[in-house]
Ligand SMILES: NC(=O)c1ccc[n+]([C@@H]2O[C@H](COP(=O)([O-])OP(=O)(O)OC[C@H]3O[C@@H](n4cnc5c(N)ncnc54)[C@H](O)[C@@H]3O)[C@@H](O)[C@H]2O)c1
């Protein structure tokens with residue numbers, strides 16, 4: 178917002194967070210001279226209602242919104258606390274990081290991502306319009322939803338995945354080092370969000386326990402079936418083994434079908450990009466050189482991943498591009514001395 182010319186005033190119960198955010202250019206650590214247009218509340222879900230109610234009592238803004246990961250509970254709590262629902266809008270940007278705090282913040286976090294808005298019949302149009310302006314300034318995509326429907330949806334697409342990532346990572350806690358050192362990209366992909374702050378997630382899950390338990394119970398049924406199918410694969414009985422194959426194949430195919438529904442960049446249907454893999458050494462400026470060389474070849478990079486080789490000062494950069502650009506990119510990079518690996 179600051180980069181787009183909006184006057185932003187920062188406030189937090191932790192003064193260090195305010196000064197760090199201010200020093201990174203997020204806004205001013207000074208309080209505003211009078212009421213602001215919009216108060217954006219970004220505190221843990223358990224503190225949303227009290228914070229909004231307190232700001233409303235101060236008359237701090239013309240409109241109030243929060244960005245919490247759960248929407249139903251905080252709104253009900255705000256009603257209990259006598260908050261003014263006409264000036265409040267519950268929202269949730271569907272983008273985040275596994276790291277918290279101002280040092281982990283990035284200005285382009287919300288670009289192209291869904292940003293849920295949960296207006297009610299009471300919400301003033303002016304407040305909704307202020308929120309839509311905020312979403313547009315962050316280049317996110319507004320999605321209007323009912324608060325409880327939102328909570329059921331995020332139980333499926335965000336909260337249960339967080340728990341499953343933690344559960345997979347938890348198996349490594351006391352695993353033998355000989356196993357852990359074999360970790361490849363698969364487990365890195367599955368466990369990235371297991372590095373999230375447990376306090377924040379405890380707060381989120383405490384505010385949405387029922388819907389998450391419902392999804393997790395369905396996953397537990399699938400897990401039971403998968404274990405049964407794997408045991409059947411161990412059987413000497415041919416008929417049982419065939420049942421096991423069917424069970425495992427079923428779950429893998431259902432996984433393919435589900436994964437194919439995950440929207441791609443900017444919320445479109447997933448695009449099948451082709452991957453060009455380039456070997457890089459762990460030296461400053463290597464990535465910038467690859468990007469510059471791709472730019473010179475007139476190739477638009479759609480997505481990038483870096484796979485670090487365990488224990489080596491090298492890694493593979495996976496550059497995802499439109500299929501028709503892959504051969505051109507490989508050739509151009511090879512000409513400029515890069516080692517291209519099989520994708
Ligand atoms: N991190 C994500 O991926 C993500 C994504 C979307 C939404 N959210 C939601 O955004 C909100 C903030 O999460 P975050 O990741 O920015 O966490 P964060 O820890 O980086 O920031 C939370 C801030 O709230 C402050 N705070 C806590 N209690 C307070 C209180 N009572 N009054 C004033 N300030 C208080 C803390 O000092 C901290 O600076 C949460 O509701 C979370 O559910 C997080």
Ligand SMILES: O=C(O)C(=O)C[C@]1(C(=O)O)C=C[C@@H](O)C=C1
Nearest residue numbers: 246270271272273274275335370
């Ligand atoms: O990608 C991450 O690291 C996130 O934390 C993102 C994520 C998500 O599940 O997509 C997590 C919680 C937030 O409420 C919104 C976004």
